[in-house]
Amino acid sequence: MAHLEISDIPANLSHKVKQNLRFKTGNFVWRVKFNIPLDPKTVNNDTMFVTNSQNQKLRSYIKYNMEQGQIEIEGIEAYATSEQYTLHITTQVRSKGGQSLKEPVQIKFKL
Numbered sequence: 001m002a003h004l005e006i007s008d009i010p011a012n013l014s015h016k017v018k019q020n021l022r023f024k025t026g027n028f029v030w031r032v033k034f035n036i037p038l039d040p041k042t043v044n045n046d047t048m049f050v051t052n053s054q055n056q057k058l059r060s061y062i063k064y065n066m067e068q069g070q071i072e073i074e075g076i077e078a079y080a081t082s083e084q085y086t087l088h089i090t091t092q093v094r095s096k097g098g099q100s101l102k103e104p105v106q107i108k109f110k111l
Helices: none
Strands: 005-008 029-033 048-051 060-065 070-075 085-089 105-110
Touching: 048 060, 048 070
Parallel strands: none
Antiparallel strands: 005 105, 029 070, 048 085, 060 070, 085 105
């Protein structure tokens, strides 16, 4: 069974990060749920992305399901087992009413 090791997460979010990995691959999807509807124009590869240890952005697909209030961030290429990655959610993600996150979110992980 694959395992995602989360090495750093903001303390106020630790109870909200869960993992449900079922397959032995280097591919997986981050699912980020918001409690208010988002402005779809602010959900993109510039506002949500994954970087490697050299701070290079990885190519990924971003999909926003408005009904569920959930964003999916799926890497196009498999993650390497020896690499450290960071999921970034910037304050440029905004609600339909124009509100943004109070601070950016960064979650460090590796396989």
